[in-house]
Amino acid sequence: MQRIEHRACFGGWQDVYEHASDTLGCTMRVAVYLPPQAAHGRLPVLYWLSGLTCNEQNFITKAGAQRYAAEHGVIVVAPDTSPRGDDVADADGYDLGKGAGFYVDAVQAPWSAHYRMYDYVVHELPALIEGGLPASGARAISGHSMGGHGALVIALRNPGRYRSVSAFSPIVAPSRVPWGAKAFGAYLGDDRAAWRAYDATALVETATERLPLLVDQGDADEFLDDQLRPQLLQAACEAVGHPLTLRLQPGYDHSYYFIASFIGEHIAHHAAALHA
Numbered sequence: 001m002q003r004i005e006h007r008a009c010f011g012g013w014q015d016v017y018e019h020a021s022d023t024l025g026c027t028m029r030v031a032v033y034l035p036p037q038a039a040h041g042r043l044p045v046l047y048w049l050s051g052l053t054c055n056e057q058n059f060i061t062k063a064g065a066q067r068y069a070a071e072h073g074v075i076v077v078a079p080d081t082s083p084r085g086d087d088v089a090d091a092d093g094y095d096l097g098k099g100a101g102f103y104v105d106a107v108q109a110p111w112s113a114h115y116r117m118y119d120y121v122v123h124e125l126p127a128l129i130e131g132g133l134p135a136s137g138a139r140a141i142s143g144h145s146m147g148g149h150g151a152l153v154i155a156l157r158n159p160g161r162y163r164s165v166s167a168f169s170p171i172v173a174p175s176r177v178p179w180g181a182k183a184f185g186a187y188l189g190d191d192r193a194a195w196r197a198y199d200a201t202a203l204v205e206t207a208t209e210r211l212p213l214l215v216d217q218g219d220a221d222e223f224l225d226d227q228l229r230p231q232l233l234q235a236a237c238e239a240v241g242h243p244l245t246l247r248l249q250p251g252y253d254h255s256y257y258f259i260a261s262f263i264g265e266h267i268a269h270h271a272a273a274l275h276a
Contacts, residue, residue: 001132004029010070011036014060023124024083025114030125031056032133033066037073044138044163044274045129046267047121048078049147049154051169052179053099056080059144062256068264072271074140077129079121081147083114095179096186102174103150104198106187115187118198122154122161140270144168144259145223146179152200152213152233159209164273166214166266168259169221172233173201179227201236212243214269216262218252 005016012035021028037043046069048059059065059078069076082088082101089110091097101117129135139162143151148170155165174180175195184195196202217230224230230246237244252258 001030001128009033009066012038012066012070014066016056019128021083021120021124023116023120026083026085026088028084028120029056029080031060031078032129033060033069033076034133035066035070035073035075038075038134042134042136043073043075044140045075045077045126045135046270046274047125047139047141047151048076049103049121049141049143049150050078050081051143051145051147052081053094054081054147055099058256062260063263064260065263065267068267072267072275074267074271074274075129075133075135077125079125082117085114088114091186096183100146100183102146102180102183102187102198103153104184104187108187108189111187117150118154121150122158138163138274140164140274142166142168142266142270143170145254146171148215149174149180149200153198153203155211156200156203156207157197159207159211162211163276164214164270165211166216166269168216168262168266169218169223169228169254170200170215170230170233171228172215172230173199175199175202176232177227177229201232204233204236204242205240207240207242210241210243212245213237214266215244215246216258216266217246217248218254218258219248219250220252221254223254
């Protein structure tokens, strides 16, 4: 990885790296916050997955997470949300194509040539981080909206790989909402049975690890009723006894003002598990 940004922040360093991705077949950027404790040894990592239209910059410039990561001694890694480049397939609109990878491995052309964000986040990115930075191998994962979907799915599909998981305003049932149906139809094809592999409400039914889920959702979110529908995840978890803390936060919308208000609590939640 080649470092292309390097800024002092809360006693540590907010960096951005660029690297050639074998998984995605393009050049990717990933933001990394190294807290001051990283100068003295290896630290656990919180992987953050951002939402639709975002890249590696949104979380690091808007969430205010560095203060809490420095307090708790946690590295924060925030990759871009999709492959990038002139030869990468794209579409009109914000909810398909670049900036909208949905953290799946596409099987349909033309998307399958590059859109393998699930494999990238689960395998290639951690190998790069743990191989080249002072990362201990202890992992947690979180995200917002499309990224909240990605965090829940990745944690549920990989028992033992992450010590904790949380999400802000996640798309909990992409198979049953317009955003997910559009993306899954394009990336995965028309067989809705295949969509279940990337649907958190389906995955909790057969999860072999009861990793507790922490979800914060604003009750003034403009996408709450048609795209997010957290009650579907609540019902799925109740049906099988999967531990879920679902907090409906009064007055908050879908924006980074919401994330900034509660990111400190989420990082403390992850730090407790990562340092245990």
